[in-house]
Each structure stands twice: as C-alpha cells, then as structure tokens.
Amino acid sequence: MTMRSLPRILGAALVTAALVAILSIKLNAFRDYQIAEIAVDVTAVAGLTVLTGLSGQISLGNGAFMAIGAYATALIMLHLGWPFIAVLVVAAAITAVTGAIVGVAAARLHGPYLAGATLLLGVALPSLAYVYPGILGGDQGLNVVFTTPGFLGVNFPLSRWQAWVSSAVALVTLVLLANLGRSRVGRSWRAVRDDEVAAALAGVNVARARILAFVVSATCAGMAGALLAIVTGLVAPGAFTITLSIALLTAAVIGGLGTLAGAIWGSLVIVLVPTYASDVAASHGLSTSAASNIPVVAYGVLLILVMLIFPQGIQGGVRWLLGLLGITPARTSRTASIPDARPPAGQAPASQHEALLTRGGDTDFPDIGGSRPPYPPGEPHKKEGTQ
Amino acid sequence: MVEFLQFTLSGISFGMIYAAIALSLVLIWRGTRLLNFAQGGMAMFTTFIALEVIYHTGSYWAGFVVALAAGLVLGAVAELTVIRPVLGKPELNAVIITIGLLILLEGLAGIFYSGQYRSFPAAFSITGLRAGSTPLGVSRFDVFVAVAVLATTLLLAVGFRYTSAGLRMRAAAFNATVARLSGIRVARVITVGWALAGLLGALAGVLVSPSTFLYPNSMDAIFVFGFTAAVIGGLDSPAGAVIGGLLLGVALSYAGGYLGANVTSLVALGILIVVLMLRPAGIFSGAQVRRV
DSSP: OTTSOHHHHHHHHHHHHHHHHHHHHHSOHHHHHHHHHHHHHHHHHHHHHIIIIISOOOOSOHHHHHHHHHHHHHHHHHHTOOOHHHHHHHHHHHHHHHHHHHHHHHTTOOHHHHHHHHHHHHHHGGGHHHHOHHHHOTTTOEEOOOOOOGGGOTTSOHHHHHHHHHHHHHHHHHHHHHHHHTSHHHHHHHHHHHOHHHHHHTTOOHHHHHHHHHHHHHHHHHHHHHHHHHHHSEEOGGGSSHHHHHHHHHHHHHHHTTOHHHHHHHHHHHHHHHHHHHHHHHHTTOOHHHHHHHHHHHHHHHHHHHHHHOTTHHHHHHHHHHHHTTOSOHHHHHHHHSSSOOOOTTOOOSSHHHHHHHHTTTSOOOSSSOSSOSSOTTSOOGGGOOO | OHHHHHHHHHHHHHHHHHHHHHHHHHHHHHHHSOOOTTHHHHHHHHHHHHHHHHHHHOOHHHHHHHHHHHHHHHHHHHIIIIIGGGTTSOHHHHHHHHHHHHHHHHHHHHHHHOSOOBOOOOSSOOSEEEETTEEEEEEHHHHHHHHHHHHHHHHHHHHHHHSHHHHHHHHHHHOHHHHHHTTOOHHHHHHHHHHHHHHHHHHHHHHHHHHHOBOTTTTHHHHHHHHHHHHHHOTTOHHHHHHHHHHHHHHHHHIIIIIOGGGHHHHHHHHHHHHHHHOTTOTTOOOOOOOO
C-alpha cells in the first residue's frame, strides 16, 4: 500500500467509496450500522498500524484517544451545536495535542515499558468520567444527537447516513496516511524503526519522528472516537475499556502490521467475526451462555490460528495467494513470502531509497516497541532461530 | 492514624497479589522476551477449576492445591502448543497469540460458568483483626495472602539461587546462546519458566478472588495493575516486581481510601509516569547497554 503512487491510491479509494455506497443502499439498517462500525475501526486501526508498523512504537492506549475524541464531540455538539464537520476538525485537533503530550513522554520508552504505560493510560483516562460526573456524565455518559441533513429528505435512513459519513472519513484518512507513508516523513519513521542510531546519523531527528507518529496515530484515534460518538449516539466510559485498546492492536497485527489494507482486513475481522459466530451459534439453538460465548472462543482461536499460519497477517496471506496466482509483481510476492524480508541476493534494490520503500511496513518488524532490541546483545532474540 | 495503618496493611495484602502477577510476567519476560497478556485469564481459569474442586470435595485446600497444579500445567501447555512455534517470529505475533489465548479462556469460562459473579471461599476468616480495641483493617485471610505470596517468592528465589535447575534458568535468561553451548536445554528451561509463571498466576487468582468475586473478566484489572507493578520495578528484576507490587498496592490503597475508588487507576498512571520519566526501564533496571 505504502509503495503505491497517488493515482492508484485515489483510484482504490474511489472504488471502495462506490462499493460502500452500493452496499449501504442494498443492505438493511443493521448492516449499515456494521459498515459504520467497520469504518470507525478502520480509522483508528490505520493510525495505529502507522505508529506500530512504520515507526515501531507500540500503543495499547489508543482507546484513550478515542475516548478524548468522542467526549470532545459529545460536549461540543451538546453545548455548542456545531455541524459535525467542524466538530470533527476540533476533536482531531484536541487529540493531536494530547497525542503530542503523550508522544513526548513515550519517546523515551521502549518495548514493554511503552506497552505498560499506554495500557494504563487506556484504562485510567476513561475513569475521569466518574471523577467529573457533572461535566462528563459519569457512568451514564453523554447522549449525542445526530440527524440526517435536510437535503436528503425525510425518508433517508439515519444508519445509511452514519455509514456514509464514517466511511468518507475513514477513506480520506486512508488516502492521507498512504501519502504520508510514502513521503519523507514515512521514510524517516521506517529509518527510526529499523535503527535509531543509523537514522540519527543520517540526519533524522529521532525524537521528532517518534512524537510525530504518536500525533498522527492519536489524531486518527480521535477522529474514530468522534465517529463512534455519532454512530452509537452515546459516549460512556463503558465503551472505552482495555478490551477496546487491545482489539485495536489485534486488528492492526492480524490484518498485517504496517499495511493500510491490513487495517481494513483487521477491522473486518474484529467487527464481523464475532457477529457471524453469534448468528451461527444462535441458529443452532444453544443455551444462552454457550451462544453468547462460543463467538468469543471462536474469535480467540482465530487470532491464534492467523498468527500461526500467516505471521505477516491477513494481508501477508493475501499477497502470498496473489503471488501464487501470478497477479502481483514478482517482487512484492517474494517479499511477502520470505519470512525475513531482505531482497534476495543479486536483486538488491537500485538504491537505499528503494530499499526502504521495498521493505515497506509489511515485513520484518522489529521487536514490540522499538527499533533497538531492549535487551543486551547475546540475549535470545529472533536472529538466532528457534529456541 | 488508625485509618492510615488500616490502609497500609490492606495495601500490603493487595500489593502482594500484584507482586505475584508481576513476578509471573517477569519470569516469562526473562525467558522469552514477551509479555503474556493471558496471565490474568489463566489465573481466572485455574480459579474456576479450584471452585469446581472445592464444590465437589468440600475441601478448600484440595481446591488450592489443584489450582496451583493446574496453573503449572496450563503455563507449560500454553508455551508448548502456541508460543513455541512463534518464538523466532516478530514479537508482536506472540503477544497477539497470548491475547487470543486470553479471549479463548474467557470465552470457555463463559460457556461453562456463564457470566455471573461467583463468590470464592477464603482459607481463613475474613473478619477484621483487632489490636486491643482498634480495628487493623486486615483479616486473618489477608495475613495468609501476604505470607503465601512471600513464601512462594522466597522459595523461588532460593530455588533460583541455590539449585542447579535455578542456575540453568538464570543462565538461559542471561545468555541463551552461551547457555545452549554449555549444554543447557534452553527450550525446556523456557517451558519450566512458563509453568512457574502459571503457578504464580494461579496463586494470585485463588488469593484475590474472595475479595473480587470470580467471573470471566475478574482478573483483567488485577492483570493491569500487576503489569504496572512489573513495569515500575523493571521487567528484568524479580525483586523489582515484588517491590513494585507492594509500592503500587499501598499507594492505591491510600488513593482509594483517602480520595475515592474512582481515582485509583489515575493515581496508578501518575506513579507509573513519574517512575518511567526518572527510570525509563523501571526502578531496578541495570545499566543500559547501548548498541551502536
């Protein structure tokens, strides 16, 4: 995704937009709601996949940024009654600023320390709603009133409008991120991810690159939160649990870390698999506790199986499949099917520049949070093969 | 003053539970360089097994022992079946597998026991102890919690320090390649590490469940605070895990007691930020090796 040219990116976005429009008209209100839900997740997961896949920083706290975006949206719509597009811009700006603050703190942390700090952020921040129930509505949360615009007529279903708005925001986000990924900024993120010292020697401002990645990721999460507010019509702390932050990271990895297509795959999985599995369970007349938990079990098993079978995530699997069918250019399919994704000998990329682009975000990830292994040389790590 | 004493003592009791979880995470981190997000879920599952055994045998101690044994087995089985195949792969893949395992265990518990809250028995009386006429804010059971975790920790520490198996484990964690060259079966050592971590988690589960109730998600918050404790102490330091757990337990007890239960996670976040700003790899991190 990151190595595609602008016309291809725009083309893919337009095709997807048309597809979503047709689907939303053909399908019923519940499916429209699911489309909106997927779009919300795509927006958040795309930001996270850039942070973790490209800049090499882990975040288990993007749910907190979603909460900030959602509460900002609810408060502005409640007290000021602005149109959603203005609210979205303000919510994005607020989360960008908080993302910068968190990013400054996070820039020093690596691996599990960054994971722990962001995880606790994701758990702790929503509890502010209980501390300030007067403003933030406490456990009950805040209601958000969102209606279809007048020009669509009175018969236009709200769920379809919600699906359109959130899909539009998700697609614009994807296009912007795809562009950013192939720009100088994206290359500096990959450089920092792969080797901080080398990147610094090459003139990349490592701290600034890392903080910028946090800002971008937080902004995406904030916009996803704003969308969540208008899609569900309610902003309450119960929506922003540890489960949400973990689901976002899961979607990014299962889809294919560092690839925007992977963000879409991952979001489809976390929204559709549980619903599909509960439909199947319900249609077999199982007891309530079984019917409501079999989907959970299936989801857990699926996560484990995908990681065991496709270490590069679903997008890695798709590339491998397309490579088998001879659809994608040989170079891409080869990078995807080789676990350690260096270009084969004798086919070295023409330039360092191309090498960075080729390695992209879809292969060869560093350890959990940083480009430098957080352990001293000689300790067990992946280059030594199996244990 | 009496209040302060009460909060301190009950903080120590909860802190020991965070310490047990933190220690289990440290054991796995040192062996495999990955975070086990299923640690809380495994503890929840073994506690359900204990509940089942107590229900059928009527003996608390039978349940207690079975839970610890189940923890050992579950830890080893998890490592052998789903973790070992991804150990050479990107670290995040293994993390996602532990998340999958967590979701799987919570789902299974939901199928067998549904989502309702169940009470779990305590080994000893849970009525508060008194010194003369002043209530101490802790019960006999709280004392048992502290003693049980402390005893297990000391046993592990002595085992690591003075037995040849412990030496092998320390060698494998210190330098896997050299350990392997010296004839240590590193893979087996890693499995043992996971088994011991499972045991510690199971211990935390049976000890905390009388005060939190037992349900599929009951260990989520305990896991988050145990993880926080491990990060505060430094993930490479077993002593750091115990001290981090105690520190966090006491601090959260004061926060909950003086400021209200709603702020506990915010206070934990504050402590974590202060510690990590001063020591980015935890209080007990050694000298950072910079690879140039």
